[in-house]
Amino acid sequence: MSNVQLENGFTRIANELLEVIQQYKFSLNELKIILCVFRFTYGFNRKEHEMSLTFFMNHTGLNRSRVNSSLKSLIENNVLIVTKKGNAKTSNTYMFNKNYNTWKIEKYSSFTSGKTDTSVQIDTSIKTDTSTSVQNDTRPSVQIDTQERNIKEILKKEDEEEMAKDPVHYYQQIFVHINPFQIESLVQWVNDFKGNKDVVNLAIEETAKSNPRQPFRFLESILRDWHSRQLFTVEDVLEDKKKAESKKVANFNEYRNKKASEIDWEAL
Structure with a gap:
């Protein structure tokens, strides 16, 4: 029996994106490629x-020709962007284009107002030769050139604050060194805290204040403690600290009053 639980990991995708994808005429193979990109980027x-x-x-079950043709279609329709061209030793680096208003794929008629302009779909003059692999095609292409010109603009439109809040990026800013295993661990911690990056960043700040010899191990001890006590947000942690401080003051006052009651004031 399968045991599908969020605790085992999940992929954060905006509902708007999931809804809008259904409005476009993607093929089944293209959808499988999109899901694969989602899993290994947003995931x-x-x-x-x-x-x-x-x-x-390996991750879609599609054969090479179907993967190749689906990738070409998604790239040409500006759904996927090749942010870094591969070579003989490396593969292409892909990014999903969340700016769906720039997609050139046709919508279902029920989601359009009036007739759908399919001129982009019909005009194949700018398409690359489908007999050539996406990985190895190094010839100029109007579509690829257009995408490359727009990559920086699209990336800039991506939420810059999201990068600033990313725990991996934040940890590197403070402690500089982080290895691939620690990166994966931080990603998993974000998932464990239900996607709340701010609380992981707060733990990083707590670690920096303590300045331990082994910062990452210290960081994980903080995260384990908070997670075991179900402190999943910054508000939860701050409220817990507030209660702990109040309890500390109350205990001190109780101790002081107890000591005061033990003093023989008449003897003094």
Whole structure:
């Protein structure tokens, strides 16, 4: 029996994006490619990832020609963006274009006002040769050139604050060094805290204040403690600290009063 639980990991995707995808005429193979990109970008709290044709084949079950043709279609229709062109030793790096208003794929008629302009769909003059692999096609393409010109603009439109809040980025700013295993661990901690990056960042700040010899181990001890006590948000942590401080003051006052009661004032 399968045991599908959020605690085992999840991928954060905006509801608006899931809803709008259903309005466009994607093929089944294209949807499988999109889901694969979602899993290995948003699923790891990153915007892009290097993926080869073999990688897509292994994770979608599609054969090489279907992966290749689906990728070409998604790239040409500005749904996927090649942020870094691969070479003989490396694969393309892909990013999903959340700016769906720039997609060139056709919508279902029930989601359009009036007739759908399919001129982009019909005009194949700018399409690349489908006999050539996406990974190895290095010839100029009007579509790819257009995408490359727009990459910086699209990336800039992405929420810059999201990057600033990313725990991996934040940890690197403070402690500089972080290895791949620690990166994966931080990503998992964000998932464990229900996607609340701010509370993980707060733990990073607490670690920096303590200045321990092994900061990452110290950080994880804080996160384990908060998670075990179900302090999943910054508000939860601050409220817990407030209660702890109040209890500390109350205990001190109780101790002081007890000591005062033990004094023989008449003897003094």
